[in-house]
Amino acid sequence: MAQPKPRDLFPGALEMMVLRLVQREPLHGYALVQRIKQGSNDLLQVEEGSLYPALQRLLKAKLLQAEWGVSATNRRVRIYRITAAGRKHLTAEVSSFEKMLEGIALVLALGDAR
Amino acid sequence: MNLFAWLRRSRLDDVSDEIRSHIEETVDELVANGMSRADAEAAARRAFGNVTATQEAAREVWSVDSFIDNLTSDVRLALRGLVQKPGFTIAVILTLALGIGANAVVFALVNAVVLRPLPYPDSGRIVSISQRGGEGRDGGVMNNLPYADWSQTTQSVESQAAYVAGQGVFQTPNGPLRSSGVWATPAYFAIFGVRPLVGRTFDESEAKPGAAQVIVLSEPLWREGFAADSTLIGRSVTFDGKPRLVIGVLPAAFTVGREERFWVPLLVAQPVRVPNAESGEWIGYSVVARLRAGVSPETVQAELATIFARLKAEGYGPNAGTPVVITLHERRHGETRRPLLLLFGAVGVLLLTACANIANLALARASRREREFALRLALGASRWRVVRFVLIENMALSLGAAFLGLLLVRGSLGWFVHISPGSIQNTQTIGVSGALVLYASIVAIITAILFGLVPALTASRAAPNHTLVSATQHAAGSRRQSFARRALVVGELAIALVFLTGAGLVAKTFWQVTRVDPGFRAEQVLLANFGLGDRYTSATAKAFYDAVMTRVRSQPGVLSAAYVRGAPMTRSGVSVSVETRSGPNGQKGPRRGYRGVAVEPEYFETVGAQLVAGRFLSPEDRKGAPRVAVVSESYSARNLDGASPLGQTVRGEECPGGTKCQVYQMTIVGVVKEMVQEATDREQFPLLFESMAQEQPEGYNAALLVRTSGQLAQLHARIRDEVKALDPQQPEPRFSSMERTLAERVAPRKFTLVLLVAFAALAGALAIIGLYSVLAYLVAERTREIGIRIAVGADSRRVMGMVLGQGLRFTLIGIALGSLASVAAVRVLRAWMYEMSVYDAPTFAAVAALLCVVALVASWLPARRASRVDPVLALRAD
Numbered sequence: 001m002a003q004p005k006p007r008d009l010f011p012g013a014l015e016m017m018v019l020r021l022v023q024r025e026p027l028h029g030y031a032l033v034q035r036i037k038q039g040s041n042d043l044l045q046v047e048e049g050s051l052y053p054a055l056q057r058l059l060k061a062k063l064l065q066a067e068w069g070v071s072a073t074n075r076r077v078r079i080y081r082i083t084a085a086g087r088k089h090l091t092a093e094v095s096s097f098e099k100m101l102e103g104i105a106l107v108l109a110l111g112d113a114r
Numbered sequence: 115m116n117l118f119a120w121l122r123r124s125r126l127d128d129v130s131d132e133i134r135s136h137i138e139e140t141v142d143e144l145v146a147n148g149m150s151r152a153d154a155e156a157a158a159r160r161a162f163g164n165v166t167a168t169q170e171a172a173r174e175v176w177s178v179d180s181f182i183d184n185l186t187s188d189v190r191l192a193l194r195g196l197v198q199k200p201g202f203t204i205a206v207i208l209t210l211a212l213g214i215g216a217n218a219v220v221f222a223l224v225n226a227v228v229l230r231p232l233p234y235p236d237s238g239r240i241v242s243i244s245q246r247g248g249e250g251r252d253g254g255v256m257n258n259l260p261y262a263d264w265s266q267t268t269q270s271v272e273s274q275a276a277y278v279a280g281q282g283v284f285q286t287p288n289g290p291l292r293s294s295g296v297w298a299t300p301a302y303f304a305i306f307g308v309r310p311l312v313g314r315t316f317d318e319s320e321a322k323p324g325a326a327q328v329i330v331l332s333e334p335l336w337r338e339g340f341a342a343d344s345t346l347i348g349r350s351v352t353f354d355g356k357p358r359l360v361i362g363v364l365p366a367a368f369t370v371g372r373e374e375r376f377w378v379p380l381l382v383a384q385p386v387r388v389p390n391a392e393s394g395e396w397i398g399y400s401v402v403a404r405l406r407a408g409v410s411p412e413t414v415q416a417e418l419a420t421i422f423a424r425l426k427a428e429g430y431g432p433n434a435g436t437p438v439v440i441t442l443h444e445r446r447h448g449e450t451r452r453p454l455l456l457l458f459g460a461v462g463v464l465l466l467t468a469c470a471n472i473a474n475l476a477l478a479r480a481s482r483r484e485r486e487f488a489l490r491l492a493l494g495a496s497r498w499r500v501v502r503f504v505l506i507e508n509m510a511l512s513l514g515a516a517f518l519g520l521l522l523v524r525g526s527l528g529w530f531v532h533i534s535p536g537s538i539q540n541t542q543t544i545g546v547s548g549a550l551v552l553y554a555s556i557v558a559i560i561t562a563i564l565f566g567l568v569p570a571l572t573a574s575r576a577a578p579n580h581t582l583v584s585a586t587q588h589a590a591g592s593r594r595q596s597f598a599r600r601a602l603v604v605g606e607l608a609i610a611l612v613f614l615t616g617a618g619l620v621a622k623t624f625w626q627v628t629r630v631d632p633g634f635r636a637e638q639v640l641l642a643n644f645g646l647g648d649r650y651t652s653a654t655a656k657a658f659y660d661a662v663m664t665r666v667r668s669q670p671g672v673l674s675a676a677y678v679r680g681a682p683m684t685r686s687g688v689s690v691s692v693e694t695r696s697g698p699n700g701q702k703g704p705r706r707g708y709r710g711v712a713v714e715p716e717y718f719e720t721v722g723a724q725l726v727a728g729r730f731l732s733p734e735d736r737k738g739a740p741r742v743a744v745v746s747e748s749y750s751a752r753n754l755d756g757a758s759p760l761g762q763t764v765r766g767e768e769c770p771g772g773t774k775c776q777v778y779q780m781t782i783v784g785v786v787k788e789m790v791q792e793a794t795d796r797e798q799f800p801l802l803f804e805s806m807a808q809e810q811p812e813g814y815n816a817a818l819l820v821r822t823s824g825q826l827a828q829l830h831a832r833i834r835d836e837v838k839a840l841d842p843q844q845p846e847p848r849f850s851s852m853e854r855t856l857a858e859r860v861a862p863r864k865f866t867l868v869l870l871v872a873f874a875a876l877a878g879a880l881a882i883i884g885l886y887s888v889l890a891y892l893v894a895e896r897t898r899e900i901g902i903r904i905a906v907g908a909d910s911r912r913v914m915g916m917v918l919g920q921g922l923r924f925t926l927i928g929i930a931l932g933s934l935a936s937v938a939a940v941r942v943l944r945a946w947m948y949e950m951s952v953y954d955a956p957t958f959a960a961v962a963a964l965l966c967v968v969a970l971v972a973s974w975l976p977a978r979r980a981s982r983v984d985p986v987l988a989l990r991a992d
Binding site: 028029030033047048049052053055056057060066071073075076077078 | 128129131132133135136138139140142161162163164167168169171172173174175
């Protein structure tokens with residue numbers, strides 16, 4: 001069992017980040033973990049146990065495609081690439097996420113009741 | 115499926131490879147940061163977490179595939195579990211294999227006889243037409259007078275044909291050959307839609323008096339008798355002593371009756387129209403017709419009814435009874451269908467019993483496995499998954515049993531067909547077919563669901579915490595289960611009793627039939643049938659018979675010899691004359707009549723008949739002397755209302771010219787003990803023996819009966835040689851031993867007997883095993899209670915009595931229910947009974963007693979085990 005995280009990601013967050021990262025450049029699993037860690041200034045630590053099933057879900061939904069390639073360290077790895085459907089999905093997800101975030105922020109910013 | 119497996123496998127490998135690379139990269143990085151490789155590997159694995167779980171989770175995403183994966187793993191697990199419990203597995207598979215096998219055998223017969231159409235194009239439109247005589251019997255033929263009238267006026271059939279089956283003798287390059295064949299009108303071939311293999315069939319111009327004599331051969335006759343000589347077509351063969359032109363050969367597959375080897379044009383006799391004729395001026399033919407499209411047999415029936423009514427009004431009453439129009443399928447298989455469907459029902463019930471038994475076993479097993487299932491549920495298996503697992507297990511058992519059952523069918527079907535009634539034997543293709551395999555598989559799947567669903571649902575209801583925490587056997591489900599088990603056992607016992615009663619009745623009947631006194635001494639008697647055919651006139655036949663007799667009498671060891679027309683059990687020769695007399699108020703009286711047999715005076719000595727009153731026939735009863743007869747004992751009761759037959763006169767009828775018949779009077783001079791005469795034991799008629807010497811014409815178509823003190827085989831060879839010497843063109847006579855014929859007479863009964871006894875034994879065994887297993891389980895369940903009873907002073911006899919009482923209670927309820935069911939069920943056996951009622955009290959009682967005794971024996975073992983419970987161990991258990 002991995003160490004419990006202070007806070008679990010909400011459903012869909014991991015997928016959204018994966019899609020966003022892969023949209024920038026094709027990546028393999030290990031690199032994705034590193035990017036999320038670095039990109040979030042070590043705020044987020046992705047569990048491999050969640051990443052790989054998430055990748056499979058995205059593959060199954062045809063939001064990603066995968067092919068075998070060679071990593072920087074010269075290992076045989078599976079490199080994920082975003083599909084057109086993936087791009088569309090990401091845009092929609094991000095905008096709905098931003099709306100949600102804005103809503104949450106507004107609610108949290110309410111002053112104390114009298 | 116293979117492609118699926120490959121796809122699934124590769125996706126799985128992808129994820130594993132990917133994860134391996136991932137860990138290796140982590141290791142690389144850690145090593146680059148200065149960690150030792152071993153530490154780095156451990157750290158990387160730790161960091162990654164549970165590799166297998168991740169793989170599983172990644173795989174679960176493709177849920178259809180994971181369904182298949184789970185399924186295969188469940189199947190593997192189920193098979194492993196079954197292999198680990200060989201006792202249970204073997205018991206279940208054997209029980210089911212017998213049940214499914216029995217079903218498949220009967221299905222094969224039903225399929226061949228009931229379901230499959232006859233092997234002719236559009237065979238549903240072929241009908242068989244006959245008429246019932248005054249006494250209501252369907253002789254299978256129609257008289258030429260109504261046939262002629264109907265043929266000319268019918269609107270409802272495309273074509274119709276009359277035919278007669280018979281035998282003829284061919285002279286082949288290998289010597290004389292006797293064959294069966296058909297005399298038919300030309301439309302016969304069109305009705306059955308048969309095309310000749312070579313040449314052609316005959317047409318109307320060849321079925322007229324004075325036309326060229328032609329013949330069509332069957333392929334087997336053409337091959338075996340004439341070496342498939344293609345130049346034979348257009349040449350003549352010698353048939354019944356006269357030349358006939360061979361015009362065609364029909365394929366071997368074509369048969370309407372049983373192995374017809376030739377077809378000859380039938381000249382339908384012109385009906386003689388003599389109203390109110392005292393004697394019969396008619397000839398009967400078998401009639402088939404092909405209905406016009408959309409016409410039903412009832413339409414033909416109506417057409418005929420009109421004609422019959424007119425004929426009756428015109429005074430041709432005896433010539434016109436009631437028309438019978440049925441499909442050819444019905445004619446051929448109608449009589450077999452009912453018993454076969456009954457049999458089908460019986461094997462169905464048998465399979466249900468087997469299911470009940472296995473459900474019982476599975477229930478007992480399920481309660482032992484409650485903890486296993488509870489654990490699975492606790493570990494997160496869904497209830498559906500647990501139910502599915504149990505069903506998979508059952509399916510594996512069922513399909514295994516179906517496979518074994520089919521092997522059993524393959525091994526035994528030939529034997530079943532061999533002992534089955536004739537109309538089944540005549541059906542050409544009965545075997546393990548695709549339909550049969552499909553049927554067995556469907557039965558297996560239904561069976562698996564039947565015997566598996568209740569245990570499966572019970573298993574899924576196992577409450578994890580309760581069952582896991584409390585180790586006690588009295589879990590929530592067990593009361594419900596044990597009621598189900600008890601009900602199943604009582605049901606099984608009831609069904610077993612029904613089967614056993616049926617088998618008991620049929621067995622008793624069989625025993626009675628076999629020990630019936632035949633009225634003669636069958637040992638050391640040989641019957642020779644010559645079948646002289648049309649080559650002989652009655653005068654030359656008489657000379658032939660006399661010559662054979664002289665030579666036979668001179669053989670060493672021959673004690674006595676006589677000619678007979680209508681020898682016992684040969685279905686040959688003389689007709690039955692039956693009449694139903696009207697009572698004073700016009701109601702129908704008992705059927706009167708007799709079976710006429712023509713004999714030489716020595717016949718009585720040869721068969722070993724026993725004289726009851728008067729005298730046997732003697733050589734003085736010759737032509738010109740007053741005509742006399744000897745009757746059997748039952749004649750008086752049946753025809754004379756019990757009066758002494760001696761001195762009574764009987765009216766006889768004979769047709770010396772073949773068609774012109776005359777009536778004469780006989781005086782009864784003797785009474786003999788009843789003799790077995792009919793080939794089946796269905797209906798017996800009183801016998802009436804006449805002297806052959808007084809007949810007109812004399813000595814025609816007779817069989818030779820010889821009693822010898824020597825070997826039958828030797829005598830057989832001598833007669834064959836004598837016949838060959840007398841007439842080289844005459845084929846070998848057909849020989850039969852009276853003793854064997856008498857034994858074969860009961861053969862049709864054997865089929866029912868063997869099947870019912872086998873079923874009863876199976877049902878009985880299943881019920882007893884069921885009873886035993888339930889009692890054994892109850893004892894095991896109550897071990898603690900029994901231990902306490904013993905501890906507080908119950909003696910072992912009391913404990914045994916308790917368990918035996920439990921067993922007896924089940925048995926008595928089962929027997930009570932079974933007896934009620936038997937009373938209803940045995941009615942279907944009425945047709946099989948011989949001089950006994952189906953409500954035969956001794957049989958009912960004996961069968962119930964037998965079941966009771968066996969049930970007590972089966973209860974004995976668990977009872978003894980209960981009485982030996984060690985209170986200390988029992989209380990400490992769990």
